[in-house]
Amino acid sequence: MPTSEQQPGFGYEGIASFCRAPVCFDLTELEAEIAVVGICLDSGTSYRSGTRFGPKAIREASMLYSMGYTQQAGFYDIELGKRLLAGVRMVDCGDIPTLPTLFVETLDLITQFIRDIRARGAIPVVLGGDHSISFPIVRAFENASLHVIQFDTHLDLMDEVVGIRYSHANPMKRISELDHVSGLTQIGIRGVLNQPEWVETPISGTSAFFTAEDVRNKGAEYVASRIPECENIYVSLDIDSLDPSVAPGTGTPEPGGLSYVDLRTLLRACARKGKLAGMDVVEVNPLFDPTGRTAQVAARLIIDLLGAADIQI
Numbered sequence: 001m002p003t004s005e006q007q008p009g010f011g012y013e014g015i016a017s018f019c020r021a022p023v024c025f026d027l028t029e030l031e032a033e034i035a036v037v038g039i040c041l042d043s044g045t046s047y048r049s050g051t052r053f054g055p056k057a058i059r060e061a062s063m064l065y066s067m068g069y070t071q072q073a074g075f076y077d078i079e080l081g082k083r084l085l086a087g088v089r090m091v092d093c094g095d096i097p098t099l100p101t102l103f104v105e106t107l108d109l110i111t112q113f114i115r116d117i118r119a120r121g122a123i124p125v126v127l128g129g130d131h132s133i134s135f136p137i138v139r140a141f142e143n144a145s146l147h148v149i150q151f152d153t154h155l156d157l158m159d160e161v162v163g164i165r166y167s168h169a170n171p172m173k174r175i176s177e178l179d180h181v182s183g184l185t186q187i188g189i190r191g192v193l194n195q196p197e198w199v200e201t202p203i204s205g206t207s208a209f210f211t212a213e214d215v216r217n218k219g220a221e222y223v224a225s226r227i228p229e230c231e232n233i234y235v236s237l238d239i240d241s242l243d244p245s246v247a248p249g250t251g252t253p254e255p256g257g258l259s260y261v262d263l264r265t266l267l268r269a270c271a272r273k274g275k276l277a278g279m280d281v282v283e284v285n286p287l288f289d290p291t292g293r294t295a296q297v298a299a300r301l302i303i304d305l306l307g308a309a310d311i312q313i
Contacts, residue, residue, distance in 0.1 A: 003029055003091055016059045017092035018127070018299070020066035024091040027116045032089035033311050035122035039096050039110060043103045044132025044167040048251040050287035054295070055095060055127040057249075057286035062299035075303060084307025093117070107136040107166060114140035114278075123311065125302060128282030130251070131156060131168035134236045137280055138175050144277055147230040148175055149270050150186045151263065152238040153254045155194050155209060168251075168283070171236075176207075183207045185227050187266060188215065188241035191254040212241075212256055220262040224269030235270055235279040235305060239298055247297055249289025260297055264304045271308035279305060 003024040006014050017023050018036040038055025045051060069075050074086035096113045098106045114137050117124045126137055131152075138148060150156070156172040159165070166174065175181055186209035210223045240250040243257035258266075270276075281298045289295070 003031070014063075016056070016063055018059050018125075019062045019069050019090070019303070021071075021090045021092045023094065025094050027093065027113075027120060030091065030093065030117065030120040030122060032091040032122050033313060034088060034090040034125055034306060035117045035120070036090065036092045036125045036127065037096055037113070037117065038094065038127040039098070039129035039133045041098050041106065041129045041133055043100075043106070043130075045130045045251055046161060046167060046169060048285065048288065050285040051128060051130045051251060051283055053286050054129055054282070054284035057292070057295035058127045058281065058284055058298050058302075059092070061292055061295035062302075064296065065299060065303060075307065077307065084303065085311070087313050088306075088311050089313075103166065107132075110136040111140045123276060124278045125306070126278070126280035128280055128284070131171050131236070131238055131282045132166055133282060134171040134280055135166065135174040137278065138181065138234055139178060141232075141234065141277060142178075142180050144180060144232050145230070146181050146232050146234045146277060147228060147274065148172075148181055148184045148234045148236060149227060149273075150184065150236045150238070151188050151241040151258070151266070152186060152236075153188060153191055153193075153212075153240045153252065153257065154238075155186055155189055158195070182230065183228065186210070187223060188212050188258050188263075190256050193252070193254075212258055215258060215262050215266075220265040221269070224266055227270065227273050230274040232277040233270060233274040234277050235267070237267075237279065237281045237298075237301060238283045239281065239294060240283055242297065247289075247294040248291075249285050249287070249294030250283045251285050251288075252283075260301075263301060267301060267305040268308040271305060271310070276305070276309040276311070
């Protein structure tokens, strides 16, 4: 079906597309600068499952922000004193089909779907799903040199987990092996589940990681200044990079995480480092957050990054 406009209404009415954006389920009809898509997958999870419900939760939470959004006017950010995404066409393409029990085949479907979105000239904004989805997404950018910026508690550099090479424990290891990925900046790292060998073996000359303690002690602006400038950036935002007091709904929470304000500052800085090629938000698990605030902050952070990016109309 072609793109279908949503009817005006309040946050509890209508189809729960992202911010009540128009829906487009036929990619041959896709004409937009931003294409939001969900991946309802948690087959790569090793602890608490439930992130398959993340895309729906983020969309539903984003309906709050739809009350202040139109495509023509965008969002008005009173703290910045300006409009965000005014005139930028954003559509919601629904969810990528998954094949239960056929994990590798599902990853291939994800890669092809993202290729199709990119072929239409849109920036893919992906709602996860567990962090295993980031590898097949980034794999679809083979014709663009990327610097990947990851916000996470965990480095996700494990080569394999009991023989498994594709899970939420190793997407950055698989991404680092792609020829078109020039480097990796990892921010918010903390806790006792990261291994010393991941720190001791640099991925590339343009790769670095910063702990949550670095952000607190040196400041978000300092850490942002260490992100290299590059032609294209891809942002992968694991919601567990935030402190559990802000985002309790995730599979592997760890105390001592980033605040919303620090993460917002860092995301805005990312947008100044290069052209935003794509992004994902992963590991939102609504089963562990009856308040819904994890999904809401995820939706808001997407708006913050997209609003800061220089998206050509």
